[in-house]
Amino acid sequence: EKGGYPHFMLKEIFEQPRAIADCLRGRLDVENHSIQLGGLVDVLDKLVNAKRLVIAACGTSWHSGLLGEYLFEHLAKLPVEVEYASEFRYREALIDEDDVMLVVSQSGETADTLAALRTAKERGALTLGICNVVGSTIARDTDAGVYTHAGPEIGVASTKAFTTQVSVLAMMAILLGQKRGVLEKEYAARLIEELDRIPGKVEQILENSESIEEMAKLFTYAPNFLYLGRTYNFPVALEGALKLKEISYIHAEGYPAAEMKHGPIALIDEMMPVVVIAATDHTNDKMISNIEEVKARKGRIIAITGEDNEEVMDLAEFNCPIPETEDCLSPLLTSIPLQLLSYYIAVNRGCNVDQPRNLAKSVTVE
């Protein structure tokens, strides 16, 4: 059932080209540069006219939600707030019928996410879901939604659920940008064509998994890791750190790269691997100065960067080059080497990758 892979997690990482392609299938119309999301047809008008979108989720799905904020703001010019479902439900959350609540959940059963959804519903908001498990409680309780079609995710660490959630969010944001008349035609066309190429580019990254496996050997016993990214790759930094923590039990933190100066820089020494996700063009110079700051303190740089970005590659001790893509779609590529890195480190440490201690696949209690 693991299809020849030693763990479900590795199988699911390698399934991503197929999972993303399944997620895009029938929705992405490359010829006409349009997007159809059948599950949203009935609510599209309301969504197009919404004043605000609130996204609630937990864990990895919250990281997708954070990317959703960047995507909806950039492509659809729609104000977004992203909430930890557990915080939203216990706060005096201001939400009403002019808002749309979007919950993101692989399992569709996460207790806090379900409660946040129900709170929003009680207050009259339109509720939407992005779920993987068909017929799950959240999928049934939302007014409308989009399935990720990633197929069953068995490994506790979420991998293909994340990249397919982000694919759905990107499609939603492009569609909404088009309907709201705020997305330039040529840019929309480029993004749709590029989304179509993402499965192939993920495949290319996976073909390089051996180099990440080799690199992982050198960091197996690192006590701490820092992950830095900006804009679209800040949520990827958070996700990379979470993946490492949960399956290898190594302490890791993700930060927006500029925040390093406001505290974490104190931690950097020759024992500290720093994973820099430098794959967005307009922040490249800033990332380069962050890399130099880390190097000046003898931190060890692992760079996830565009395969043409020689400036970054020359500075880094280790490189995971990724194919060039549109900035806002880069998380679909940059997250892959981070999944592999945490997987191989966890295996080297003898951890139970598919069933990490203290964790459950679906958190149905608070």
Ligand code: F6R
């Ligand atoms: C991390 C992980 C968890 C889940 C979280 C939400 O790899 O799997 O952080 O993302 O428990 O679960 P869902 O998406 O099922 O609501």
